[in-house]
Amino acid sequence: MKVLHLITSITMGGAQDNTLLTLEKHNSSYEVHLASNPNGFWQERAQKAADVFHPLPNLVNPLSPLQDIATLIEIVRLLQQEKFDLLHTHSSKAGILGRWAGKIVGIPVVHTIHGFPFHDFMPKWKRQFYINIERSARSFTDFFITVSELNRQEAAKLNILNLDNSQTVYSGIDFAKLDRPSNLQHTRHTLKIPEAWQTISIVGRLDEQKAPNFLIDAFAKVLENHPNTLLLLVGDGKLLNSLKSQVQQLGIADKVRFLGSREDVPEILKVSDVFALSSLWEGLGRAMTEAMLIGKPVVVPNIYGIPEIVHHNETGLLFPAKNIEQLAQHLNYLLQHPEERERLGNNARQLTRQLFDANLMVQQIEAIYDRVLADIKKKR
Template identity: 40%
Template sequence: MAERPGPATLASPAPARPAGRPTVAHVITESHPFGGAQRNTLLTLQGLARRGYAVELACGPGGRLIPEAEAAGAVVHVVDALVRAPSPVQDARAFRALYALCLTRRWDVVHTHSTKAGLLGRLAAWCAGVPAIVHTVHGFPFARARGWRTRAWAAAERVVALATDRVVCVGELLRRQAAALGMAPTAKLVTVYSGLDFAACRPRRAPAEVRRALGLEAAWPVVGSVGYLVEAKAQHHLVEATALLRTRYPRIALVLCGEGPLRARLEQRSAELGVRAHVRLLGERDDVPDLLGAFDVYAMASVREGVGRALSEAMLAGLPVVTTDVAGVGELVAHEETGLLVPPRDPAALAAAIARLAEDRALAARLGAAARRRVEALMDAERMVDDLAALYERLLAARPAEDELAVWQALRRIG
């Protein structure tokens, strides 16, 4: 059942903690779009529930994460004010709601995700005296930008890191970047690779069947990409690369799976470049493993990325990948070994790499097989949940004894 904090008061009765496993609450800004951070959160909730933990979720309204988390057995608290866009009034309301939840639900562990929920959730948990506070870094929203937003974000992260027991990075390269940015003391930074449910990533339909359903029987090469349609993903560069390849490959098709605010721009740019008939915008789909099987090449043009969850799924499918060399992508893609890397904001480089894989099918097969092995070695969801559960247990084992804990929590609330 979904619970809305609404007018929760600090005097609300607190439920008794269940015997046995701790209660773990995950906090994330929005349930929609159902992107990498949301999928990571859901897999963690599902895995913890199977291991006997009491799991709860606090998130913004709408989207797939809420019903799927409930189906996994999580108690869901919808915090209407917990939205992605900065808003002093909404943020104050979200903080109060999260603080009230921390007090009334008596969570043992609060685990936050992404920037806004990470800052508000960790502060609320610290003020309420939650015994263990963990945050996952899925990427750096302002790290490559300049100006006051970057400075404010970096300063806020450093302050809130003082109230955080561990900062989990979804890749080793991200952990090193977080250390270089001074996000948290090095001793608090740990790497836990964002896992994939390998069984759920298996396709259910044959590639030929999927191509027929999409009207792509005669298309070649079929270049695919999956992701939220936003500036950071830069799918317009894929459209521009397609225009550069159209003369060489008159049957080329670019298939973009995902929805978002960039859609209108992608439609306009495709028309301007005369490739509207070559670009398919599928919207958000729940059959991504089937779609991946229908692609000849997977391409990603992001200018900002974490490790890249959709990229990971494509590599697990054995697809040859072309991707921009940003943030944690190099954790998975070694140039000429598990894929091809190109500079960001360079449609010509994207086009050249796509053409190379289209022409050299032996290279494509070799890179695809190596890509699958790389993801299988690093990104098993069961290992991710085991690592997180072990982290929670270590942090809780190190907390003060129960009689000292009550005093410690009271002091934190006062302070």
């Protein structure tokens, strides 16, 4: 089978990791191509994972009418030239343009919703605009994959997908990467974590979606009770400079580490006492899932797919998005109670190890491909 995976970017992120891991673990009988904007942290990984990599330099975020039209033309030409058996689109921009191109060419399309491009904190007109765009591509999609069942049900309510041609496939993670031997003392030394200090970590893009500014505000409150604590921020993004200004203004710059994008995320999670997120919207939260797989307690917002696996006071602690006070309270509680960190972390590990195996994810995706192609063959 000849398959093209199409994603907007290959920057470090959950959707990108999911897509690249799928490419890396596809059945050897597959001829797997990848098309994306060629610039990003995982450029080398993307080129190794795909049998053929097709750069789409005009595929960018956010909306850019001239570049979007150019990209649509490029995708149509690519589909016509390569004659793929199936197109698998990922993320919102690539998902829309790819599905429109698939309709023009007449190729079966599977689309994965890694997260919604809209959220409750944007203006209502803008939210509805994005919902309408997603609806426009629904009839061009042979099958939908969501990374959580809550997302699938929400998408169905919004008429973005139909339940009868959709399925939840949890975003698999490579356990071998998480379980590799680690010298945690070396990691602490490299990160300059003082002896006996506690650490809170966040992994993700430094942007409006992840909203790390709320976590920084909460962390400033945590330091009032736990001064010997560090906050580790892993990731890059356009908010970097404003976040650095924020910690300076709060007078906590010596307690916050901006670590950038890194390949040693599992090691950083292992030396962390608590993992936290302050996102405004998420599909599910891949870095959060990795922390849970490692057995770390998580403090995360009660949004979208997150409560599907973070059950409050069982596998983690939840708080309302933007609620800095409750986020700080949960962090204080876990720093104060190591036995609770251990209990929640163990429960989280037990649950997620059953659901997020990468090999199972790829098997489920390939079964969907077979089903889509078989259904189309029956109709002919």
